[in-house]
Amino acid sequence: MMDRKKIYDTLFVSSSDDEGLAKCAEAIRNGEVVGFPTETVYGLGADALNENAVRRIFEAKGRPGDNPLIVHIWDKSQIDELVSEVTSAAKALMDAFMPGPITVIMRKSDKVPSAVTAGLDTVGIRMPSHPLCNRFLKLAGCPVAAPSANLSGSPSPTTALHVRNDMDGYVFGIIDGGECQVGLESTVVDATGEVPVILRPGAVTSAMIDEALKTHTEYAGALGKGQVPSSPGMKYRHYAPGCEVVIITLPEDCEAIDPYAEDLTDEQKQKLFEMASPFILKAQEILKGNPAARIGIFAGDEVRTLASMAGDDILSAHLEFYSYGDTSDVEAASHCLFDGLRLLDRQEVDVILAAGFKGDGLEVAYMNRLSKAAGLQGDDVPSRAYEALGEGGNEVPLDYFDDVFTSSVLFVSDDDVNLGAVCEGLFTDLIRRKGPFCSADDVKIGVELYAESAGLYAEEGREPDALTCEAFTKVTGGTVTHHISRHAEVSIYDSNDLVLTISDAQAFEILNAYPDLEGRVFSLSSYMASKGLVMRGEDGRVASISIRDPKGQEADVYLHTVSALKAWLEILFPYIIKDLNAKRFC
Numbered sequence: 001m002m003d004r005k006k007i008y009d010t011l012f013v014s015s016s017d018d019e020g021l022a023k024c025a026e027a028i029r030n031g032e033v034v035g036f037p038t039e040t041v042y043g044l045g046a047d048a049l050n051e052n053a054v055r056r057i058f059e060a061k062g063r064p065g066d067n068p069l070i071v072h073i074w075d076k077s078q079i080d081e082l083v084s085e086v087t088s089a090a091k092a093l094m095d096a097f098m099p100g101p102i103t104v105i106m107r108k109s110d111k112v113p114s115a116v117t118a119g120l121d122t123v124g125i126r127m128p129s130h131p132l133c134n135r136f137l138k139l140a141g142c143p144v145a146a147p148s149a150n151l152s153g154s155p156s157p158t159t160a161l162h163v164r165n166d167m168d169g170y171v172f173g174i175i176d177g178g179e180c181q182v183g184l185e186s187t188v189v190d191a192t193g194e195v196p197v198i199l200r201p202g203a204v205t206s207a208m209i210d211e212a213l214k215t216h217t218e219y220a221g222a223l224g225k226g227q228v229p230s231s232p233g234m235k236y237r238h239y240a241p242g243c244e245v246v247i248i249t250l251p252e253d254c255e256a257i258d259p260y261a262e263d264l265t266d267e268q269k270q271k272l273f274e275m276a277s278p279f280i281l282k283a284q285e286i287l288k289g290n291p292a293a294r295i296g297i298f299a300g301d302e303v304r305t306l307a308s309m310a311g312d313d314i315l316s317a318h319l320e321f322y323s324y325g326d327t328s329d330v331e332a333a334s335h336c337l338f339d340g341l342r343l344l345d346r347q348e349v350d351v352i353l354a355a356g357f358k359g360d361g362l363e364v365a366y367m368n369r370l371s372k373a374a375g376l377q378g379d380d381v382p383s384r385a386y387e388a389l390g391e392g393g394n395e396v397p398l399d400y401f402d403d404v405f406t407s408s409v410l411f412v413s414d415d416d417v418n419l420g421a422v423c424e425g426l427f428t429d430l431i432r433r434k435g436p437f438c439s440a441d442d443v444k445i446g447v448e449l450y451a452e453s454a455g456l457y458a459e460e461g462r463e464p465d466a467l468t469c470e471a472f473t474k475v476t477g478g479t480v481t482h483h484i485s486r487h488a489e490v491s492i493y494d495s496n497d498l499v500l501t502i503s504d505a506q507a508f509e510i511l512n513a514y515p516d517l518e519g520r521v522f523s524l525s526s527y528m529a530s531k532g533l534v535m536r537g538e539d540g541r542v543a544s545i546s547i548r549d550p551k552g553q554e555a556d557v558y559l560h561t562v563s564a565l566k567a568w569l570e571i572l573f574p575y576i577i578k579d580l581n582a583k584r585f586c
């Protein structure tokens with residue numbers, strides 16, 4: 001990572017904001033960098049003929065400028081000043097696929113600075129088909145050099161929110177054009193020679209190119225199926241989430257099937273099983289090796305439904321699903337791939353099981369991107385992009401969510417003085433650092449999480465010990481001096497979605513008095529056990545969480561107590577928010 005400096009109060013422009021669009025266009029002319037939509041992925045653009053402006057793109061992306069950039073145009077007449085030669089193959093490709101998800105590499109003219117082409121004597125030209133993009137380019141009035149608008153090392157952005165997460169404060173403006181329709185970057189074709197060569201597969205497939213060139217040129221059929229030489233300057237980690245990615249290849253005759261349909265034939269049942277069981281078996285195998293593993297699944301509805309039908313609660317507690325629609329739909333999978341990788345990565349899963357497709361159409365581009373994500377393992381796995389960004393601080397625009405609900409956890413101790421204050425304070429700190437949150441089932445619904453505490457035998461209104469406050473501040477940097485104790489009552493249990501007690505006896509006492517609360521009240525230890533989380537101590541024995549009130553002890557006992565609770569709650573956090581019907585949003 002290069003040093004990035006937050007220097008902008010970034011302007012966010014909605015699709016109906018003409019004034020904002022004009023400001024961004026003017027900024028481009030003044031040498032600034034703007035994030036903009038295309039039908040493939042979002043781009044990070046600057047005036048292609050202004051060398052200094054182009055350098056700023058690399059500063060915002062956090063990587064050195066030795067990868068060639070694509071030049072975006074809104075009208076084919078612009079090509080003349082950018083290239084020195086248009087081969088007949090290039091002309092045929094542009095006639096057939098522009099505007100659209102293709103980049104055609106041609107010999108560059110002297111006008112294109114080497115900062116754009118990384119010193120190559122060729123330049124990639126792309127004319128997007130996204131209407132808002134084309135309006136913006138036209139307003140800007142100059143050719144716009146742009147790579148994908150992701151932070152170096154994270155997947156290409158397919159929504160304005162992705163761009164915002166990676167670029168807020170680092171660019172002049174970001175234009176929101178909605179979700180990118182294709183979701184994968186353009187097909188890059190080198191058309192400088194007689195035989196066009198696909199350098200990067202995309203939505204314009206080799207079959208489509210063969211077909212088009214047959215009608216225009218003598219190069220028909222020149223491209224071998226699946227022939228994909230690597231593009232120069234592709235050494236940077238693209239498409240990479242911060243965890244391991246395992247590809248689960250779908251059966252060839254995969255088709256959409258409704259698992260709930262009453263009239264399923266035996267053949268359909270068999271197909272459903274063949275589609276979903278490899279994911280479930282692989283997840284079970286991973287959990288066997290590591291009972292604390294958290295597993296993301298990027299697949300379709302059939303897989304999700306069958307996994308929940310399997311009725312294995314412990315397995316389910318460890319799974320995070322991202323469904324792109326029908327499991328067999330490669331267009332939907334491509335459209336959602338980068339969003340899925342980002343969202344699952346954000347759930348801090350250890351591994352993602354992602355659907356793989358066989359085929360030589362769009363499947364080639366999809367598998368190319370997915371393989372790149374899966375190819376990075378062990379030491380090669382980059383640190384989470386979000387760690388580079390710093391946790392939290394991703395503000396979601398107020399109008400993003402269709403709706404927001406609240407969900408909460410209650411920590412119960414005996415007196416709600418020291419342990420209560422610490423649990424509530426630690427969890428609140430986690431919420432602040434790991435937010436924002438959305439509904440586990442629907443990213444368009446936001447969730448406000450909170451934590452509170454109460455004591456079974458608490459006197460009302462007591463403050464935590466001074467040593468608790470000091471220890472808390474030392475460990476978290478935050479404060480719990482404001483905490484005052486509360487007596488636990490059934491109305492408090494009722495107003496929380498999950499109740500966690502410090503000791504087994506406390507949970508037992510609550511459930512004894514209120515058996516209806518079964519399933520919502522756990523001790524920290526029984527909660528872990530319910531998730532199949534078996535922790536062993538150094539002596540190999542199963543560890544249960546036992547945390548004593550440090551009252552009356554030395555300062556270091558207080559410190560140790562806060563640190564231990566912090567460690568437990570960090571482990572439990574993803575499980576708790578899942579039970580609160582929430583997940584981390586990005």
Ligand code: TXA
Pocket residue numbers: 038040041042043044067068069070103105117120122123124126146147148149184185186187188199200231232233234
């Ligand atoms: O869909 C897209 O192409 C998106 C949108 C924003 O237009 N852009 C994009 O840019 O994906 P970027 O920089 O992330 O990827 C550009 C790819 C790189 O693999 C680069 O090596 C290749 O295109 N490329 C660009 N100019 C080239 C050239 N002159 N010769 C060979 N490869 C080139």
Ligand code: MG
Pocket residue numbers: 147148156238
């Ligand atoms: Mg890129």
